[in-house]
Each structure stands twice: as structure tokens, then as C-alpha cells.
Amino acid sequence: MNSRNRITILLLQAAPYLLFLAILLVFGSLSDRFLSLANFTNIVIQAAPVAILAIGMTFVLLTAEIDLSVGAVMYLTGCILGLYLGGVPWPIGLMVVLVASALLGAVNGALVAYLGITSFIATLGTLFIGRGIAMSVSNTASVYFPEAITSLNRATVFGIPSAIVAVAVVFVIAWVLLQQTPFGRQVYAVGQDRDAATKAGLPARRIVFFCFVISGALAGMAGFVSSTQIGAITASYGLQAEFSAIAAAVLGGTSLFGGRGGVKGALFGALLIQTAANGLVIINANPYIYPLVTAGIIFIAVAVDGLRSHMLERLERRFIRPWEIA
Amino acid sequence: MLVSEAVSRRAEREAGRSRWKAAARFILSEYLVLALCVLYTLVMIPFVPEIATVEVWQNILSDMMPLLIVCLGQTIVLIIAGIDLSVTAIISLASVVGASIMTQSDGYLSGPLAAPAAMAAMLLVGAGIGLLNGLSITRLNMPAFMVTLATTNFFGGSAIWYTTFHSTTTSIYDLPDMFISIGDRDIAGIPIAVVIAVAAALIVHGVLAYTILGRWLYAVGKNPRTAYVSGVPVRTTILSAFILSGMLAALASIVYTARLQTGTPILGERILLDVIGAVVIGGTSLFGGKGKVIWTVFGVLFLVLIDTTLKLLGASLFVIYVIKGSVILAAALLDTLRTRYLGVR
């Protein structure tokens, strides 16, 4: 591999980050408030719920399944938290939310992995049922969270805002789980080829099941973090959250067909989308162009990724005559 | 060869022994969703007796039509293992573009040509966005999900913005009668919308079942590598699928717009999950290579039927959500049980 090639590969690998940088520079040149530490902190805090959601979704996508019910899980567990756990200390509230959402994820997992229902349909069904139950317990009215929970938004750990701590913890655990444990590697195997994985002796069903449990639990976590931020939820809470989560995950390079991607990408995708939205507000852009600009940025990011992986594939192919490439 | 003869003879014998079973299988495989529709209707009669009236079935039929047209396009795209999230934006943008051309208050065109020209423009919008989707996927190596997510946000946003230049409110009204008649007139007793949808369904069925393009679509969906090595123009095939999907969405937009007599930029914003849901419930696979028009027809019927009964029930939103979710799950469960125990499909 000669040095020119190596530089090309490095550049290509860094392409998404370069694009990110370009976006920062454009917004930065339009508003001097944009490029500040405080604003970046803001971006990460705001991206936190979607990032957590996307990390959970990544597990499901890696097994070539999909989870449309995450928004409903957020809404339902949010209602439980706001309506029934107003008085308890927040760590207990969080535990209950996590357990409840993991159970909801387990329902999805059981429907998909053990009963063999296509995940799109299964989670579409649970989406409706989940939202329906949430509406009925809240009577479709707003659910307000007590000060104990909303004040968490302003809490910090060693000076780091709580939402960032939450994302960081979730990210590290998820990354270690996927990259450093047998379960994680088996998730990739199952996602690549379910039949082959079964033949190889992997408990494919159980693995898929647990991915849904993880997605459910992280949906609850995301809901908790966003509850601390927005203070109250209404009947539209979490609507279409599944699309934001899938978008962030896929933007970060995870394939809808399984076996490819990772949580780093999910985090990156969520941050990129949030950065664009943040930049537009900061430069006080015309509200009508918001969706146009964000969509444009997503499009460019995906296009760059597509071209990049195409070229990387070509450059990194093994050759029979390696000395000619060197 | 000995083996083949023996095997096929045995197969014949077994087939003969259980002809009734084969018949049951046949019905269950292709017409399960239809059977479920019948079953569901029967179950619902005590709760909403109106379901047994002609008027309600006319409503069901007319409600099905535009949704069916969009779903036809989605079926094609799912067959090639793609997905088209942009259909909703196409419906919205085509609606306001068409309306802005033909509206009698300050439209671009007037006179008898306004409506046909507007409809052509609407189809063009669909084809154009489909082309953009297709090119991005084939030339830029982008995943269909992301491409169409980006285009749906972009063109959905554009539709809202576009409207502000043509109307002081949020929609465009005063469409010519010729256009509106698509929504409320009949040809020989059959509503025009039904004629359009049935024609579209027949054409798409024809393409999928009897043409070279149809076979290419399935082949690309099953395995694009093999298709490419076998000389199939994979890129053109993918491109065609997205253009067709775009144009069918635009055609649906014509029907929706005519029915509401208004071009609105949020038309169709909410139907995405219904569209994909109906197609997948019908039996088309999200992983490509599998799908049929008739399945989609049944899937759409199933969803519209549920929706209609729930509307007639007039129950509160959460009851409706829970029932709808449960019915979808129950149908899916039946589907897998029969796959498991009868070994069909």
C-alpha cells in the first residue's frame, strides 16, 4: 500500500467527520454563537434521547429486524412514570421505567423471535396497543413530571450535564456489549444470516429476543432522559420517534438488512441531525426551510457514505499481485 | 433418471391422497387475508350492524382506492428489496403543485386544458422524485431507506413552503369541475376513482406477472448479484421501480385531491405506516423478491375494513388503537401458525 493510497483511505474513512466539520464551519461562519462549547453541550444534550433510542435500534437492525414500537414504549413508560411514580425517588422511578420498557421489548422479542411474526408487523401492532394503553391511562391528557425528575435536567456529574452522562454510559455499555462480548459478535452473525447462524449452533432466537429487550429498555431510558428535559408529555409524545431512531442509526452506517453497522454510527447520526437543527435555530433561519436543509444535509451525508464505502471496497480489496498496489 | 421418476411418482400419489388438503392449503396461502376480512366482518356485525349495508361497502370501496394505488407502487419497490418512504411527500407536493396550476383563483392555467395539464404535472412530480430516488440509490450507492427519508422530508417541507406562494391559507381551493369529478362522478355506475384504481392494479399486475420487467424486478429483489451476472440491467430495474412508485403515488394524489377538492400540503403526511403495513400484511416481504398485487389488494382491504368498523364504532381513540393493534397482531399470528403447521408459502 503506497502512501498516496493510504492517505486516500484515511480521507475516505474520515469523510463523514469531514462533512460534519464542514457543517460546523458553515453554521459557524453564519453565527458566532454557534461554535461555542456551551452550544456543543447543548447539541449533545438535545441529541441524547434520539441517540439512546438509536443505539437500542441498532441492536435490532443488526439482527435484520426493525422496532417500530419505540415511540410507543417511550410514551407508555413516560405515563407510568408521571402518573404513578411522582412521589418515589428518581432512581427507583428510572428502575421501574427500565424494567417496564424491557418487558415491553420482551413482548416484541417473543412475538418476533419465538412466534415468528415479521418484526415490522409485530411492532406495528404493539405500537398501536402501546399508544392505546398509554392514552387510556393518561386519558389523553398531558402528563406532568414532578420537580424531582425535571430538575435532573440541570443536574451534573463532575460538571458534566446529566443527559450527556446518560448517553455516555449507554454508549459505552452498548459498545462493549457489541464488540467485546460473545453475545455482541453473535448478534452480527445472526444478522448476517439467520439460517447459517442456527446451523452453526447459535441460539439465534434468543439473540434476536434479547436485542428487542435491549431496544425496549433503551427506549424507556430515552423516554426518561427526554422526560427530564421537556417536563410534560402529551398524546403526540414519541410519535414517529422510530423514524428518527432508524434514521440516526442508518445514517451512521447500520444496514437495514442486518449484520453491518454499530453503535458509534448511531451516536454520530443522532449528533449530525441535531447539529443541523441547532444550527438553523441559531442562525434564525426561515422556518419553512428547516426540513429542506436538514433533509439536504442527511442526503449529502448518506451520499458521501455511499461513495466512500464504494471506493473503500475497491481500495481495500485483496489482490493477487499485491506488489503492484504497494 | 430413476431418482426423479420415483420422486415425482410418489409426489403424485401423495398429492392425490390429500387433494382436499391441497385445496385447503391453496385457499389458505393466497387468500388467507381475504378469509380474515370475511371473518372479521362477521365478528363485527353484532357491534356495528351498519357494516352489512351497501352504503358502508361503497364507502369501504372508495376509501380503499387511493390507498391501494399508493400501495401498488410500494409493492413494486418492496419486491426489489427497496422501500419508498417518499410516497407521502409525493402525494402532498403533487397535490399542491397540481392545484396551483388549475385553481380557478389565480392558477397558472385556465380553461379546459387546465385539469389535464395539472394532472400531467402531478404525474411528472411523482416521476421526477422517483427518478431522483432511483438515481441516488443506483448511482450513488445509497440505501433506499435513507434516500427516501431525506426526499420525503425535503419535498414534504417544500410542499408546505410552495403553498405559501399560492395561497393566503394553508391549502389551495377552487379546482375545476372536470378535475373534481374524478372524486365524485361515476362511469356507468362505477366511481371514476374505482375505475382508475382497478386499471392501475391490473396494469401493475400485468407488469409483475407477465413482462420481462416483472421478472427482472423479482430477480433483483431475490439477489441483485446473481441478476447482474445473468445480464439483468439491475440499475434500470431499480430505477423503474422507484419511478413507477412515484407515479403511482402521484396518481393516488390525484384521487385524494379530487376527493377533497383541495390541494393541501399535508395530504398523505400520516399514511406511511398504513401504506407499508397494508402491503406487508398482504404478504409482500420487506426483504424483497416476494409480492403480488392481489396480496396487496387484500392487505389494503383488511386495513380499510378495520378502520371503517372502528370509525363506525365511534369509540375513543385509545380503544381504537388497542383494537387495531390487536387485530393486526392476531392476523400476523394466524399467518405464522399456518406457515408453521401447514408448511405453506
Place this chain on the structure above:
Amino acid sequence: QSGKTIAVLFDGLYSEFWVAGMQIIKDEMKKRGYAVLEGISDKDDSKQFEQVRAMIARKVDGIIIVQTDSKAVIPAIRAANRANIPMVHFNRPPAESDAYSVAVVADNQTIAREAVLHSCRTAKQAGGKFKAAILIGNLGDPNAIQRRDGFQEAVSQFSDTIEVVARIPTEWNSDKAFAGLTNALQANPDINFLFTSSDFLIPQITQALKSANKWAPIGDPKHVIFTGFDGFPTAYELMEQKYMDACGVQNLFFETKLAIDAIIQMQEGKKPEKVLLDPGFAITQANMMEKREEMWGYTLLKQKKSG
């Protein structure tokens, strides 16, 4: 009257306003011996049209409707006319047409203008320059547009005092509102004048202002002059605690009464005016005590407190 049915078709239950409106209508109708059928269209005019047809097929005796689009509802009105079923629009008027229906409307633009004007005067009295932000609703929703325009009218009369530095689209989505306002406060830490197009965003506004360390009652130098709209219970609480300066109130009870009366009149063959106006009002720190009885949020709050 018994044995009669009425359909209540809303386009969504996205805020307390609609939830309360739906509840008040249902309670009132039941009190008068009607059975109530519900339908929520989820901002899909096409679906709502289908709902209207389904209700016609069920032969209801009247339809109270909240459409999303003023023009797209006209075919539904025509269908109701053909079936001879009275139709009343609740809170959102349809566009002009030959079809007959009655609309109960609040004067959004005026109410918003009046409320914001009060806040503008407060600002002017306080002296100095003010940086304003507005949380705009869904750009496809006429009420959101009217409220924005009312705000615009008011502040433009005070252009020497007030400069609008942030227009935040929320799409009626609380996450977006929270993020948008936080970002705006980031870009313009000196924002000290705020209008929200709906009170349902109050929790997010509270959160964002607290984070920016700008949540302070009237009189505190950090106070942000805050104008609400709708007249939610939470809005009343904030008025009482002196965090909110003014709020545009739609008179929900009055609107409900107008709507139901209109339906009954139409059933009796009368033809009420096509538009019945709820003038609404702006509740301000100045007139709070005398006006609060008309504020639905206050009434609900009182009910909740009493049990």
C-alpha cells in the same frame, strides 16, 4: 331527546385544550341525553372525510367537527348537507363556500394581538430594549398562523422597544419546542420577551428557561416577559405565581355552548348564522381577578382542587 346520536370528530388530541374541549362537549351532550360517537383524524383531512361518511352511514343526528384544513373540509360539509345532517365546526372555521354549516370560532389573531399588546406595554413601561422570541405552531395549521400574525401585529407597533430575534417552529411538537427554545436562548442569551402559540408548551418553556437561568417572577431583573395562548390550567397557575404576564384565552365553555345550541337549532330546522364568534379575551396581570372565572383553565383547576 333520548335515542339521538351525535358525532364529535376532532383532528387530534394534541393539547389539553382539545382534550378539555372534547370532554366538555361529551359531558354536555350526555347531560342532554345524546349518545356520543368519537372520531380522531390525526390531522388527516382525507381520513376525516371518511369519518364523516361513516357517520352519515350511521345516520347520526349531528356532527361537531374540528378539521385540519379549512378548504379540504368542504366536501365533508356537502356530504352532510346531502344527508341532511347538521354540522358545526368547533374552533376552526371552514373556508367560504356554498355549503351550509355553522362555525364557532375564536378570534385567534385578535386575542393573540391583545395579549401580546399587554406584554408590549409592560415592556415599554419597564424601559430599555427587548429581544423577543416566538414559538410558532405547525405551519400548516391556520390557527397557528393567525396567532403568529397577531403576535407580529402587536410587536410591530412597538418596533422601537422590541426586536424579534427568534422564530422557532415547533410543529406542535414538544421536543422540537424544547430544543428550539434552548438553541434560541443559546444564540441570544438576552431574550427577555416570549410568546408561545399554545400553552401546551409551557412545561418545555419552563424547563428551557430554568436551564438558561431565566426563570424568575415578575419584578426580578431576570424575568422574561411571557405571553401564553389558550388559557390552560398551567397558564393560570403561572399567572398566579407571577411568571406569566398575559395569556390569550379562548372561552371554551362559551364555544361549547354555542356549538351545541347551534346543532339543536339546526335539528329543529332553523338556520343559525354561519359564523358564531367567541370574542375571547386576554387575561393579564391587571385584569386577572375579574376575568378568571371565564377562563376554562381556572375552572378546571378549581374543579381538580375541590376533588
Place this chain on the structure above:
Amino acid sequence: MKTNQRADQPLLSVEGITKSFFGVRVLHGVSFELWPGEALGLVGENGSGKSTSMNILGGVHQPDGGRMSLAGQLYAPQSPREAGRAGIAFIHQELNLFPNLSIEENLFITDFPKRGGVPFIDRGWVRKRARELLAEVDLDLPPTRLVGNLAQGERQLVEIAKALHADAKVLILDEPTTSLTRREVERLFAIVNRLKSRGVGIIFISHALEDVMHVCERVTVLRDGAVVGTDLRERLNVPAIISMMVGRSIDAIFPERSTKPREEVALRVRGLTQRGVANDVSFDIRAGEVVGLSGLMGSGRSELARLIFGLDPIESGTIEVAGTRLMRPTPKASMAAGLAFLTEDRRNEGLLMDASIVDNIGLTFLKRFRVGPGFVGGKALNTTAGELARMVHLSTDRVQDTLAKHLSGGNQQKVVIAKWLLRRPKVFILDEPTRGIDVGAKQEVYRIINRLVEEGGAVFLISSEIEEVMGLSDRILTINKGEITGSFERSGFDREAILAAAMAPVGPKREATA
């Protein structure tokens, strides 16, 4: 090896296993025994039920009837996982690796070693053990390489390494040598012998009967889903096995051709170069000629074929088919000019596994059945596909409703051949055309090749079986590292010379030695 010194009970016994798919019975009571430390050869025609029997042993399918016992215990695995736990290791005919994972991850995917108590993978140990296993199968690759970047043969070696790690009681090898060249095959035999001496029982499935005779103490012959006989190697010979398999004897394996190559050139390749893949490759194939390409694993044979067919881009050089130059080769353009290409990767590039036989066959030439604008004449297609299926002796005639994935491996290969025959190619590039097919079928393929050539077609034959190349070709080219290193006329065919040419140094090494 003390194979005659038997233990007192068989390691594995299989009694009267039956199995049907969709109402069609494919196994009619298969019975055999496997003793510790022996290798049992399992042979039979394509579709005779070898893989199905093994899939039942390996827990992939459950039998409809019959019983199995493993080391005296009743054995009825419900899943491959259970089978694996019971001590059965299985190398499937269709390789079962995950291209998105590295070699080492593939090796340990079912039982990653964990680091003392904590649930994390002990990467250091994994790396070390992976190196050992790869060394054992003589595969010199870094364990971190993605399996997706490996050649077929290399993948097969990874599978073998994986099975070695499993430390099983019974090792099932379902056609493990199809992508291996002689050297690796010898290596595999050494491994098998070592395992036997450790008391492992081995079931060895192959269509290379000489190999079976070489490593197996006993041979079981399957026909039509039933065992027709089991006997000791000493009492058998290859022709006897063949006649048991097919019910008749097969004589000359390479049928004679009645025609000689013609004058006109069917395929002319000049100066074909692609950096890193091929260097200045030039040769001609005349109409009516078979040219074989011989080389070691990874020598670039398949790569060369792909370049010619337009599957990979070329930097310079020209390709002419029957006198017309291919300007920008793509599969479509090449096919239009008269080329056909049977790829070695049947599963991913050769077949639509989820499509029917007809759909697979028709795919290459749908235009031929065009009726009206863009429509396909389904009837004509079905008829023609049926004829082709018979021509290649496919085991089933239900071509419309049998999916490719439900065919046995060899029959799948026949479908791929049939789909290219549909185009009546002028030049047919065959990459490992007889991989995984039985002797009878092989002879059938040879006949097909001959017929094609006799009708004026040209064949470019790539095969790892040197006998096959020598038996069929008019001329043999050797290749190493993407360069042609030798050319032999039929009269001068010599095994040793060809092998030597295939190993001739090229590239910088050659310059260094020169």
C-alpha cells in the same frame, strides 16, 4: 492406525431414518453405523439424500421416523446447537461462515472463551488459538481478516479449522474438498488421519471416489434415499461403487470428441491488464476448442474469468468475441456478444435461491420468449426450461414449483449450467463446473461441453481437478499470480510439467531470480 481394533459398541448408530419434504419422501430408512476412530465414506448420486441424512444427524432437520444413538445413548437433536453439544461437528456442503466477521470470530462464534469470570471475549487467547488452528490447516492469513475477503478455498479451510477446534466425537465433512487443490486436500487427509487416531469418528462425503477410497475404512452407498450397501474399502473399488450408486456401470469417464478445433477464433484476449489482478494476459480460443486454465488456489483463475466477462473493470487490453471487440465489457454486453460465465460462487452469484428452476433458467435470456412489447411467453419458457432440465439430467421435472434452494447441491449446479445453455453461447467460461456433482452427472457435464464444442462453441475451462482439465482440454494454459506462465498442447500434456508451470515464479520474484 488400528482401525480393525474395534471398540465394543459403535460411536454412532443410525437406524431406519425417514424424512419427507412437502409430502415428498427423500429418505426411506437410512441405516449405518460409525465406529470410533474410523472414517466412513458416504457416497451417492446428487440428490440421493447424503446431505439430508447429515442434516438430521446435525440437528438441522428432524427425522419423520427411525432412531439414532450416540455412544450408546438415544440421540435426537432438536437443533444444531444440541447436536454440537452432543459432540457432533459438521462442515456443511454450502459453507456456513459469516463474511461480516473476521476469521477468528468465525472460528469461535459459538463458544468464545471468556476472560476469567467476566463476560468479555479474551481477545489475546482467541488470537493465539486462531493462529494455531490456521497453522494446522496450513492457511497463512491473519486471523483478523474478514471472511468476506477470502477465496472459496480459503473459506473451506477456515471451516475445517473451526471443526478442529470443536473437538468433537463425530466429525461430518460434507464435500469438504470441492474448492481445494491437491495440496490442501492432502493436508486435509493428514488432519483426518490424526483425528482418527484420537478416536474421532468421521463421516466423509465426496464425489471424488478416489479420495473416499483413500481415507475411509468403510463406504456406505446411498441411492434414492436408501442405503444400497456398506462394505469395507478392501472389498470395494471405484467402478463397483459407481455401479452401486447409479445402478449401472460407467466406462470411459471423459467421452471422446468427434470434432477438431476450427480455424476461426472465438475468443481473443490481448494484453489484458488490471493492476493487482492480471498482467498482460493474451490468448486465443478457437471455435470448437476447449482451453483449460490451471493454477494453484488464489492464482487468479477466477479473477481472469471475471475480467473477461466484465464483472470487474479492466485497465487495458482488448477482448474480442467472434471477431467483434467488446468496448466496455459488462455482463450484459459480454452476453450479447456470445459469452457465458458459470461462476464458482453458486450461492451468491449463480442462482436465485428463492426462485423456481424455471425462473433461474429463464433469467439469462428472457428476450427470447418475448411476445408483444415486453411480455414474456410463460408457456414457451416453461417448455424450454423443462427441456434444458432434462438435458442436464436434473433430478426433478417439477421445474415450475421447485425452488433452487430445495435442490441438492449437485442439482443446483446443473441448473446453473442449464441457464447458460439457454443462450447457446459462442464462448462458455466455466469456473469449476463440476464442483459438487456426482460421477454420472460429471460425465453428463462433459458430454454437454463436448456437444457445445462440436456445434462450434468454445469453452474456457477452469478446474481445480487437474485430471479434468487434462481430460477435456485441447490446450492448457497455466496461470500464476495473474500471469500466464505456460501453454501446453494436448499432445504435450504432462501432469508434472503443468504443475511446475503453474508454480513458475512471476512478478518481482521472477525479476529477482532472473
